[in-house]
Structure formats: structure tokens, C-alpha cells
Amino acid sequence: MALSSQDAQRFAETFAGLVGGISQALLDKEPVIRLALTTMFAGGHLLLEDAPGTGKTALARAIAATIAGTHSRIQFTPDMLPADITGVNVYDQKNNEWHFRSGPIFASIVLADEINRASPKTQSALLEVMEEAQVTVDGVSHAAPRPFMVIATQNPVEQAGTYPLPEAQLDRFLMKASVGYPSRAAMAEILDGSAAPDRSKRLKPLLESGQVVRLSELAAQTHTERAVLDYVAALAEATRDDDSATLGVSTRGAIGMVRCARVWAAAQGRHFVLPDDIKALAAPVWAHRIVVDPDAAFSGATAQGVIARALSSVPAPAVSA
Numbered sequence: 001m002a003l004s005s006q007d008a009q010r011f012a013e014t015f016a017g018l019v020g021g022i023s024q025a026l027l028d029k030e031p032v033i034r035l036a037l038t039t040m041f042a043g044g045h046l047l048l049e050d051a052p053g054t055g056k057t058a059l060a061r062a063i064a065a066t067i068a069g070t071h072s073r074i075q076f077t078p079d080m081l082p083a084d085i086t087g088v089n090v091y092d093q094k095n096n097e098w099h100f101r102s103g104p105i106f107a108s109i110v111l112a113d114e115i116n117r118a119s120p121k122t123q124s125a126l127l128e129v130m131e132e133a134q135v136t137v138d139g140v141s142h143a144a145p146r147p148f149m150v151i152a153t154q155n156p157v158e159q160a161g162t163y164p165l166p167e168a169q170l171d172r173f174l175m176k177a178s179v180g181y182p183s184r185a186a187m188a189e190i191l192d193g194s195a196a197p198d199r200s201k202r203l204k205p206l207l208e209s210g211q212v213v214r215l216s217e218l219a220a221q222t223h224t225e226r227a228v229l230d231y232v233a234a235l236a237e238a239t240r241d242d243d244s245a246t247l248g249v250s251t252r253g254a255i256g257m258v259r260c261a262r263v264w265a266a267a268q269g270r271h272f273v274l275p276d277d278i279k280a281l282a283a284p285v286w287a288h289r290i291v292v293d294p295d296a297a298f299s300g301a302t303a304q305g306v307i308a309r310a311l312s313s314v315p316a317p318a319v320s321a
Contacts, residue, residue: 003221003271011219012269015041018066018206025062025200026055026179028186035177035284036063036151038267041216042259044174045130045150047115047165047288051157054179060111060151061200067212068205069108070145076118082125086135087142100142105129108145108209112152116162123169126150130172147212167247167291174256175281176288222262223272227317231275232257235282238310239290244301247291257285275316282307 003011015037022033036059039046048056064071074085087103104110105126115123129135133144152173154165170176182190207215232254240248249257261277283304290303 002223003218003266005269005271007218008222008266008271009269011215011266014207014215015267021066021203021206022059022062025065025203026059027189028182029055029059029179032059032177032179034267035175038260038263038281039175040147040149040212041219041263041267042174042256043147043216044256044259045152045172047170047173047176048151048153048179049156049176050153050178050180052155054181056153056179057111057113058200059179060109060153062203063149063151064109064111065200065203066206067108067147067209068207069147069209069212070106071109071111072104072107073111073113074104075113076115076122078117078119080118080122082122085122085125086129086137089138100137100140102142103135105135105150106142106144108147108149108212110148110150112150114154115152116154116165118163120163120166123163123165127169127172130169145209147209147216167289170288171250171252173288174260175284177284216263219263219266220259222266222270224258224262225272225317225319228261228273228275228278228319229258231314231317232261232278234314235278235310236286238314239286239306242306242309244292244296245290245303245306246293247289248306249286249289253286253289257281260285272319274319279311279316282311 018037019030019033023030026033036046040063048059050056083103085103085105087101089098090101091098129144130150133148134141236249236254239245242248257278260281261273264277264281265273286307287303290306292301292303292306
């Protein structure tokens with residue numbers, strides 16, 4: 001059943017309420033908050049890359065605080081093992097049985113702090129759970145809760161002792177965003193409340209976990225015309241054909257764009273997707289999936305430039321309401 005205009009309006013009101021709540025903890029950052037919530041309702045994961053102290057962890061905590069579900073924080077370190085994340089089977093000598101002791105990944109909102117500080121082996125432990133929402137240990141699969149969202153942070157400034165995320169793992173993040181520094185007025189307000197810097201502790205849950213799941217299923221029904229789907233496919237193809245790119249947008253990336261666009265449209269009270277939704281989301285959904293040729297990068301080429309050329313070369317379709 002397609003999303004009705006009334007349902008879209010109710011979704012937009014709920015979405016706006018969440019944005020307003022989280023904005024109390026992360027001042028002057030509504031754009032990135034909207035992107036993060038869009039990722040959550042689209043059933044994806046978010047990668048936050050920014051300088052230290054800009055509020056990446058605060059955003060993750062604030063989202064977790066607004067959802068009445070479980071949440072956990074994993075501080076990634078070079079000596080961390082995959083079992084430290086997923087969990088391990090423990091032998092019970094008294095009952096002569098093996099029991100699975102779940103790791104911190106089994107939470108509704110998981111903050112993976114400084115994910116690029118863990119070894120590639122440990123990073124790969126996230127691949128299955130991020131894609132299939134389950135963990136397989138000793139041949140037995142264990143389902144993650146619903147909703148399930150990984151919010152990973154990485155610091156692009158300090159590269160010593162870090163391991164860049166491989167392309168296969170980057171592709172599993174639905175969006176990549178940055179928080180950035182606050183405006184001077186917001187900074188002054190933050191400094192005024194510096195005695196209690198963690199504003200997320202003041203937030204109260206606005207949605208139950210079941211409500212998040214239902215709203216996600218509702219937004220997934222937002223009408224998307226075939227012309228818009230063809231537009232997304234043509235844009236993805238254009239990034240792959242770009243001379244500056246060695247790796248363009250994958251099929252997973254194109255699917256992720258449609259999922260995000262449906263939520264983005266519903267969050268604005270519309271029951272249909274517009275090409276402008278695709279344009280607005282192109283950079284956060286696709287930029288981290290594009291690998292630029294090293295020689296082209298030396299000449300100044302960027303993933304954002306590849307996307308900009310695709311948007312300018314592929315004509316947007318005319319879509320009626």
C-alpha cells in the first residue's frame with residue numbers, strides 16, 4: 001500500500017519532533033541531525049567523520065536518548081578482537097552446556113567510536129551484522145534487535161595508528177556526514193552550559209523501538225515513480241563512467257539512495273519522491289562510495305566532483321504530484 005498524504009504529514013510531524021529534541025543536545029546542527037534520522041528510518045548506518053570535539057559522539061548519544069531502546073558504546077582500539085564486538089560462546093561447566101554471551105553490538109543504537117583505530121580483522125566483524133542484522137558465531141546465527149543502527153565515528157586528522165576502512169565496509173554505511181563547528185552564537189550557549197556539557201542526558205525518549213520500526217515501514221511505502229528510479233540508475237551509471245573514478249556507485253548504493261529519498265520525502269510531508277530529493281542526498285549517500293583515481297586526485301579530482309558532473313550531465317525527469 002502506498003503512503004497516503006495524511007500518513008506523510010504525520011510522519012513529518014514525528015520527524016520534526018525528533019529533530020527538535022535532538023537539537024537541544026546538539027545546537028545549530030539541524031542539517032546533520034536530519035541526515036542522521038533519515039539514515040535511521042531508512043534502516044541504515046551512519047559514518048561521521050570530522051575533527052575532534054565537534055560533537056560526533058554527542059549526536060550519537062542524543063539519537064540513542066530519543067529512542068526507548070537499548071544502546072551501547074564501543075571504543076575501538078588496536079588490540080580489540082572481533083569477539084569483543086560480536087560476543088563469544090562460553091562453556092558452562094555446571095550444566096555442561098555452551099551459552100552465547102552477546103557483545104555490545106547487540107543494541108538498537110550502537111556507537112562505534114573511532115572505528116578506524118581497530119585492525120582490519122576487527123573491522124570486518126561488523127560486515128555481516130551491518131548488512132544482515134545478524135551475527136554468526138560457531139555456525140549459529142544471532143539476530144540483532146530492531147531497530148538496529150551503527151553510528152561510527154572517525155577522526156581524519158590523526159592518522160597514526162589507524163586503519164582506513166576498506167571500500168567494502170564503507171559501502172555498508174548508508175550515509176557519511178560531518179558535524180562541523182557550531183556558529184558563534186551556538187558556541188556561546190554551549191560555553192554557558194559547560195558545567196554540564198553532556199546535554200543528551202537531559203533528553204527523554206520520544207519513541208519506542210516498535211514505533212521506529214513501524215515508521216520505517218511506513219516511510220518505505222513512499223511513492224517513487226519509474227522515472228525517478230531511472231534517474232537514480234542513470235546517475236549511478238554516470239559515476240561509474242566518469243574518467244576520474246576507478247569505482248563508482250554500486251547497486252547497493254543506488255538502492256540506498258532510493259531508501260533514503262523515500263524517508264526524506266516523507267519527512268517533508270510528501271507521499272512521493274522528487275528528483276530534488278535525490279540531488280539533496282547525492283553527496284551524503286554516495287560520496288564515500290566513490291574511489292577517485294590517484295592520478296586524478298593528484299590533479300584535484302574529488303568524489304564530490306564526480307557526483308556534481310553526474311548531476312549536471314543527467315537530466316532530471318519531470319514528476320507530477
